[in-house]
Amino acid sequence: MNSRSHLARLALAVTLASPIGSAIVSAQQAQNQEQLLAASGQQALAQGRYVEAQGAFEQLGRLEPSIAEVHATLAAIDFKLRQYDAAIAEIRIALRLKPSLPRLDSLMGLSLAELGRFADALPDLEKGFKQSGDTEERRLCGLQLMRTYSNLNRDAAAVEVGLRLNELYPDDPEVLYNTGRVYGNYAYVVMLKLHDKAAGSVWMLQAQGEANESQKQYDAALIAFQHVLQLEPHRPGIHYRMGRVYLARFNESQSSEDRDSALREFEAELAADPGSGNARYEIAVMDATQGDLNDSRAQYEEILARYPDFEEALVGLAGVDLDSKKPADAVPLLEHATRLRPLDEIAWYRLAQAERAIGNREKQETALAEFRKLHNSTPVTLRRPDVDSDVTPQTIGDGSPSGP
Numbered sequence: 504m505n506s507r508s509h510l511a512r513l514a515l516a517v518t519l520a521s522p523i524g525s526a527i528v529s530a531q532q533a534q535n536q537e538q539l540l541a542a543s544g545q546q547a548l549a550q551g552r553y554v555e556a557q558g559a560f561e562q563l564g565r566l567e568p569s570i571a572e573v574h575a576t577l578a579a580i581d582f583k584l585r586q587y588d589a590a591i592a593e594i595r596i597a598l599r600l601k602p603s604l605p606r607l608d609s610l611m612g613l614s615l616a617e618l619g620r621f622a623d624a625l626p627d628l629e630k631g632f633k634q635s636g637d638t639e640e641r642r643l644c645g646l647q648l649m650r651t652y653s654n655l656n657r658d659a660a661a662v663e664v665g666l667r668l669n670e671l672y673p674d675d676p677e678v679l680y681n682t683g684r685v686y687g688n689y690a691y692v693v694m695l696k697l698h699d700k701a702a703g704s705v706w707m708l709q710a711q712g713e714a715n716e717s718q719k720q721y722d723a724a725l726i727a728f729q730h731v732l733q734l735e736p737h738r739p740g741i742h743y744r745m746g747r748v749y750l751a752r753f754n755e756s757q758s759s760e761d762r763d764s765a766l767r768e769f770e771a772e773l774a775a776d777p778g779s780g781n782a783r784y785e786i787a788v789m790d791a792t793q794g795d796l797n798d799s800r801a802q803y804e805e806i807l808a809r810y811p812d813f814e815e816a817l818v819g820l821a822g823v824d825l826d827s828k829k830p831a832d833a834v835p836l837l838e839h840a841t842r843l844r845p846l847d848e849i850a851w852y853r854l855a856q857a858e859r860a861i862g863n864r865e866k867q868e869t870a871l872a873e874f875r876k877l878h879n880s881t882p883v884t885l886r887r888p889d890v891d892s893d894v895t896p897q898t899i900g901d902g903s904p905s906g907p
Contacts, residue, residue, distance in 0.1 A: 578593035
């Protein structure tokens with residue numbers, strides 16, 4: 504969790520919050536040497552010349568050992584230079600001289616955490632994260648607090664801090680990276696516990712199947728799911744997962760046998776659970792891919808009658824309408840889809856097609872601009888994320904005979 508540049512800003516903030524110059528002047532008969540040291544030290548610190556600043560403030564501290572602000576500033580410099588033991592010593596002196604100095608509790612917690620003294624760091628980090636009114640200080644304390652909880656094996660608490668950090672800093676890449684790691688670690692810990700407590704359960708077998716599926720170990724995934732069905736023949740979702748495995752293998756091998764097996768599994772899922780919108784959706788996509796537009800339409804319409812906000816189905820049915828030369832029917836479906844998920848570039852693309860086909864040039868340009876913005880700004884590997892929808896995504900090629 505490397506936040507060096509941000510930690511430097513916090514160190515500088517500690518300094519700016521500590522009126523060193525005025526503290527020395529208030530000593531009244533301050534010598535010129537002390538004033539020069541304070542001025543040169545602050546200038547060096549502001550310009551990032553930390554070793555020079557450290558030397559100046561160390562001299563100043565020897566001349567004026569009773570001024571808390573000098574020790575606070577020196578602590579901030581020591582921290583920046585990764586001399587954490589020295590920083591902690593200076594913080595303690597500063598707090599003894601003036602307990603009301605701001606931000607030093609947070610700097611203490613950050614320093615202790617950098618030394619791996621997580622239990623000691625915990626109270627100050629918790630205080631800084633929960634009570635600080637400074638955005639950057641709170642962010643840094645939160646990141647270190649999450650790390651501290653993880654190292655203390657308090658994984659659930661680390662996840663809780665991560666969730667709060669995501670609320671406070673939703674677009675911060677460092678926060679996103681570190682919270683993602685914490686969530687992944689917590690999922691791993693939970694799966695280990697599941698293995699230890701219920702190794703032969705349907706839940707463990709299902710988890711193994713899904714893990715193998717994600718790693719493209721298709722045969723192993725199918726075996727695990729088949730074992731689940733041996734224990735619970737009517738367990739919802741398992742035939743669907745097997746269908747997804749066959750479909751993934753078909754996409755690589757183009758084997759008609761895998762495609763037929765996928766279709767059988769999706770139909771078996773519907774037989775076990777007629778309300779499975781995901782299974783019916785996959786059948787609709789397969790029908791559309793084969794050019795069976797009437798069958799595909801029927802499947803999509805049945806899904807939407809039950810689940811009117813199934814966004815992928817809205818986009819899929821609109822694609823069928825476009826292929827069937829019914830763009831006016833596609834427009835309200837796609838407008839609904841873009842309201843549900845504004846970041847779905849395929850919905851915007853098809854909406855641009857539909858608006859062009861009915862002669863609405865202005866709305867076509869608006870939709871096309873949204874598509875281009877999303878398409879050009881989002882990495883391919885991160886496009887159209889939707890954790891709630893484990894289904895085959897629509898693509899530009901589906902239901903798209905020509906570009907807008």
